[in-house]
Structures are given as C-alpha cells and as structure tokens.
Amino acid sequence: MALIVQKFGGTSVGTVERIQAVAQRIKRTVQGGNSLVVVVSAMGKSTDVLVDLAQQISPNPCRREMDMLLSTGEQVSIALLSLALQEIDQPAISLTGAQVGIVTEAEHSRARILEIRPDRLEHHLREGKVVVVAGFQGISSVEHLEITTLGRGGSDTSAVALAAALKADFCEIYTDVPGILTTDPRLVPEAQLMAEITCDEMLELASLGAKVLHPRAVEIARNYGIPLVVRSSWSDEPGTKVVAPPVQNRSLVGLEIAKAVDGVEYDADQAKVALLRVPDRPGVASKLFRDIAQQQVDIDLIIQSIHDGNSNDIAFTVVKDLLNTAEAVTSAIAPALRSYPEADQEAEIIVEKGIAKIAIAGAGMIGRPGIAAKMFKTLADVGVNIEMISTSEVKVSCVIDQRDADRAIAALSNAFGVTLSPPKNQTDTSHLPAVRGVALDQDQAQIAIRHVPDRPGMAAQLFTALAEANISVDMIIQSQRCRINQGTPCRDIAFMVAEGDSSQAEAILQPLIKDWLDAAIVVNKAIAKVSIVGSGMIGHPGVAAHFFAALAQENINIEMIATSEIKISCVVPQDRGVDALKAAHSAFNLAGTKTVTVPA
C-alpha cells in the first residue's frame, strides 16, 4: 500500500463533470490499495476572475485582502470534490491550508512554507478517508490564523510539500497536458512529450516561464528527493518523471526556507574574452560563436549587455588552454564587423587571464532573491570586485580577480555555513540531450541602470534593496565597457524582473542612485525572454552558436544574453518572442511527429 499525494489543477476540476471524473479516478486509486491525499486548485480560471474583481475596485490592492480573496477559490473546489467522492461512496473530507497545519512566512501573496503539522490529516487518513486539501494556501502562524497564499500556480508547491511532510511514496501532478513537453504546446503545437527530465532542468524551465510546474514545487522535490510525476487528468498514460538527485535526510523544519546553498565552488582555470562595441543587429553573436565552435572551443559563460548607442559588448569565458584559439577567432572577426553601417567605432578585444569563477550552488536561487544579494554583499564586505555575474536557479556565479579568490572562498563559506566543494570531475554529459526544452517568458521587464560607479559593493547595494522587497532578479549583466565620468569609472548594470515588480523595483532603486553622477534607470517592458535548457549543454560546443544562428535566421535581434551551465537565455523584442521560441524549438529538433492537442 502506497501513500500518494495527487494534485489536480484548475482545468482538471473546471466543471462539475470534470470534478466527478476526478472523483472516479481517485476512487480507483484507493481501491488499488492506496492511501490518498488530494490537493486541488481553484476551478478553471476562477482565480483570474477574483483578481479581476479586485482590480476593478483597487488598482493596487492590499496583499492581505488579496490572499483572503484568492484563497476562497480553492475552498470551493475542495468542498465540491469531497461531495463528489462521498456521492460515489468514497469516504472523504476537505481541509483548508489552516486545517492541515500548513504554516508559512507572514509574506502575503508569496509566502514560503515553514512547516506542516499533519496530525489532523494523518488522523483522517487512518480513518480511511481521502483527504482533499486546498492548494496554494496556508496560515502565517497557528495563533494568528492569517491566511497566506504561496504565489500564483502554488498548488503544485502545496502538493510536493505535503508529500515531503507525510513522507509519501510519490507525488503526482495531474494537469491538462500529457506531461512535461519540450515547450508550451499552446505556443508550439509540435512540442513533444518527455518521458523524464532532471530536477535541475525542470527547475530552470519552470523558472524561465514553463508554467506547467511551480518552480518551488521542483525545488522541494529536489531537496527532499520526492519522486514527482506530471501526467494528464484525461488519460492513464504515465506522463513525465521529474528525477531528483539522491539526497541525505533533510530536516522538515523551515521546509521552504532552510539552507538554499549546499556548497561553494571555485574554478581558476578560466579566462575572459570581451569584444566591445559590436554592432547591435541580428547575426553578430551568431557569427562570433559559430566561428568559435568550429574550432571546438567550449565556452562557459556568455553575456551580452544592453546596447549602448548602436553597439553592444559581448564577453565570454573559456578554459585557459583554449584562450589563444578563442582570442584568435575573436580577433579575426573584429574587422568583419566594420562592414556594418553601425560600426562607427572599431570593435575592441580585451583578454583577461587572471580571473576566477566562484559560485554558490543549491536550489531555488532566483526564487529566493536574498541569496544572491547576500553573496554580493559578502564579497563586497571583503573588498572583492565582481566582474561578471551569472544567475540560475541552481547556481549564482561571479567572475572575480584570481588574487581575491582565497578571501572570497573563506567569506562565502563562512556566510553560508558550507564548505568548498571539491572540484567536479568532468562528468560526461555528452550522452544527455544538449537541449531538453525551451521556454518563453513574456511577463518580464528589463531594468537598466546607467552609469553605476565601478567599485565593490554596488551590486550588493542594489540587489539587497530589491531582495528586501522580495523581488526576484535574473540575468544580471554589467557592461564590459567602462566609462570615466569625472574621474570615476562607471558601468551600466542591467537585469530582468517580473513585469509586475518593475514599478516597485524602480521606486526602490531611484533613491539609491540619486547621488551618482548622470545615473539613470531605464525600464523596458517590450521584451521577452527565450531560453534553452539542457544538462548536456556542457561538453557540447556550438549549442550557443546554433541558438544564436536560429534567431539570426529569423532576423530577431538579441538584446541581452546570459548563460549558466545548463541554460542560455536571450532577451528579444516582445513581438518576436513566440517566433524566437519556435525558431529555438525547431533548431534543436525538439519537434516530434506526434501533435499534442490541448483541451480548451
């Protein structure tokens, strides 16, 4: 007999008929000899309807009242599903987040789960009942009973957290698609079902816009080693397994906030090549990285900052042995760039050998903005300047001067209470697909801060302020170009936030920059972020080049580039987002012959 947590999403419980069908499915599973906890979302689009009602009354509604309002949606579906189960003689009881003892932070609208006190739930399971739990909600403390919600899409997180707390055998997420596909089938109908995907890959995809799973649900599955499956509510097909790495016994205290960082990583075998003042037009990144890939040079990080006038800077890191080749290719390209009409100034190449990459590794780094900010602050406090930043859900990496390495390692290990991880043996990932899936995020805004003084502590100051307001940030990129402004060297820093957070972010940053000469904040909402994700990317030179070429072929200009070991993200004009997604999907041959039909 297994203890299973199942979660049914909004579409799956969108009508009375669907609720009845779900009830039948649950009863069959119980008859198979299993104990069942069922988490449900609000019916259909009812959460959106509630949001819309609130917006009609208040353009900027108070978060507490929003939680009070939105949590009602799930309460409707748990009661109806319990009734449907009782009607077919399956004993069942519905419970709200509070009744299940889901205790969260007192952060309305994006609370993280601190602990689950499942005594009552377990009692009902022992009585032989199916326990139907309201997803997406909790309470801030057992005394105050303040209703909190976990953030949109958060029922997935409720389900996986319950599976962890109950030590369930596995967790199944039932939804309106057959499982996890290579991309969103609503945007690319040729998208193909995957039999399995790793937690790290899924965490990136979810965080980069694949709404099929809430990123925090994947984070919990990864941290607690919960077997997780995504499958269709309309069929018995097996769906997609999200494979967790082996884990040690982890405490359930502080469930979603405990220890985000597992270790510090360090790599001194890196060199940086920067190409300054390349024309801001489609095809440039593609040409550069194609030529580099032809020489079998595997590049690590790539960043392209926001344009400055008509030109961009592109920087990348390579292992030191390959630096000469990379530099030669880059030098060979520079003259060709002069033929572009924008080339008013010649491209310049800067090579730096004395750099090192230092990283903190864990899970859920984007979703917990305080972690990256703490890394920047820790480095600033010991006087370490950050040259390049790469963020992903599983790692924040900074390129620093190699001479600062010992100080940086000691400070970070101390700050996060972890040790330096031994250098990874180059695990052979060449058998894994270089690109597992692609995602599009159309709800992002780009924020650029022009003329930030180039000294230690700037990133710390800016991103700590945003983290204190719980604003998640991705693709933090400093321009390579350094301008001297009345004796002070300055660079631009650009990054991405959720569009809904952009006004608040701007308001928070404005007072911080007021004393900086000529500093300005520029917000651009007319952009989209398209990303490719795959664990096999390491060791497959040419993946980046292929991606950039696919965008160039569609004449899509790349406005920013940021990479981590397992993802490459490009910011493109918003009206080209879907084209960019389709181009990437087809370039990596992710389309199969089977077309997926999405129920309305």
Ligand code: ADP
């Ligand atoms: P639920 O209400 O069941 O939680 P969601 O709407 O939150 O459902 O998530 C399922 C939807 O996620 C699908 O209908 C699909 O449009 C979208 N989606 C985005 N990316 C992917 C992907 N890579 N694989 C499958 N579905 C995806």
Ligand code: ASP
């Ligand atoms: N009903 C909530 C939402 O629409 C939570 C969920 O469905 O996961 O965001």
Ligand code: MG
């Ligand atoms: Mg969902």
